[in-house]
Amino acid sequence: MAINNLNEFLYDYFAAHHCNILSNQSGILHVKLTEEMDRALMNRPFYWHYIKKIGQPGEPMELTLITEPSKNDVKGEWIHFGSPRLQQITNHLKNNEKHTKLFQKMETGQKTALFPWLVMNIKISYCGKQKKDEMISIGLQLINGSMRLEMMEMLKEIELQTTISDFCYTISPIIMPKSGYRRMENVIEGYIKEQEHDWADASLKTMQEEIDLVKHFYRSDDGDREQEMQKEIDEIRKRYDPYITFEPINGGLFYLAQ
Structure with missing residues (x-):
């Protein structure tokens, strides 16, 4: 069910936005952005403001995105499910082209x-x-x-x-x-x-271990800090539940x- 081929997803995304696909092979996608996509993804508002002010066309950036783990020695940006760049791309789709x-x-x-x-x-x-x-x-x-x-x-x-x-x-x-x-x-x-x-079971196990550690710490403390202990436990639950x-x-x- 999943779109497992992240490289194809990225290729389709940039091609649909009229970016120039410079190369695409072995899990390495090299693209030349359009001005619109540079503005959307590269966080260079001051550059584009200056370029427009002096009446120049500007030069959009190039991106090299690596989706193949074995290619991590190649110069570029490693992208995977959960990575900030992929989150940025899905947010762009969500906000602009729903x-x-x-x-x-x-x-x-x-x-x-x-x-x-x-x-x-x-x-x-x-x-x-x-x-x-x-x-x-x-x-x-x-x-x-x-x-x-x-x-x-x-x-x-x-x-x-x-x-x-x-x-x-x-x-x-x-x-x-x-x-x-x-x-x-x-x-x-x-x-x-x-x-x-299994990932959920592992998360629950870690959560309980940390809660037990916090309780042990506060029980060995002479002071009455029930509220502080509960606050730490709540933070742990928020992080791991x-x-x-x-x-x-x-x-x-x-x-x-x-």
């Missing part, structure tokens, strides 16, 4: 129906002693209710556009998007329940041929 409507491009001379799909990219966060994020891509056909995982992989093979092609028409959804998203939530909840959660959340990053309606 919804879209696209149509499959068709070359046809006869009337052709396009069927509605609700497509969502959803981030699952596993929080505890350590944090891990997982990206899930789901598509739900809003006519017959069929569901497809790794939907973005399928869409990569389809040419999409913002306007509907000549001779094509759309089928109105039978399942409303809000109801469709609830179905997706049920699938994700089932997926989470089916997994092994495991939980799982999921949230939509982006998505939209995609009208596809049958």
